[in-house]
Amino acid sequence: MALDSGMNYIDLYDASPVTRSNIGYALKGRRDEMIIQGHIGNTFKNGQHSRTRDLEETKASFEDMLTRLGTDHIEVGMIHIADSPEEWEEIQNSPFLDYVFQLKKEGKIQHIGLSSHNAEVALMAAKSGWVEVIMFSLNPAFDRLKGGAIPWEEGAMENLQAGIDPVRVELYDYCASHHIGVTVMKTFGGGGRLLDAKTSPVGVAYTPEQCIAYCLAKPCISTCILGIDNIDE
DSSP: OOOOTTSEEEEEOOOOHHHHHHHHHHHTTTGGGEEEEEEESEEEETTEEEEOOOHHHHHHHHHHHHHHHTOSOEEEEEEOOOOSHHHHHHHTTSHHHHHHHHHHHHTSEEEEEEEESOHHHHHHHHTTSSOOEEEEEOSTTGGGSOTTOOTTSTTGGGSOOSSOOHHHHHHHHHHHHTTOEEEEEOTTSSTTGGGSTTTOTTSSOOOHHHHHHHHHTSTTEEEEOOOOOSSOO
């Protein structure tokens, strides 16, 4: 999937009604300027967003998103977080996946994506033949994680490799050669950890520009999605 560099890209990871409504308000009169990446299987419960594969919850959350955004479609429908091969297999031939395909057929999403923090799962998605966009956690520290390690698993960040993990190398090369767009999350290490030497997993601080440049230098990367907590950031 090729993304128009002249467009603004927005990700709706947060499923809260307030966030969706606020973004919908900001989009008024500007919808045609935006590429919207929304998540399928992300719902809001007990004051926080959570992952679901329940079909009725998934449908209700997706339709709520369209209503609050004031649009009849989004550009990328992102299957919300599969972080293990078992989760990936559970999605296959499921009513949940049938619904995703239905949304594309109806034009409510234009491209099917999947978000993951696991390089092995992301590579499975890339090779599936139907995933067109992958949202993946990528930065100078996470690239040195071993195999399918998840960044926040106990001990994962204390056992980094000297270079980029081979699975990640294969993932990036495959996506670039097969025109699969990759949108980056955790550009700054999650919560800005890479921006401070005291919290950086590699022991040195990077600037925001260095983190972004590191990601965008890879041919497969379409855009970096940056988390912002306040107006100063």
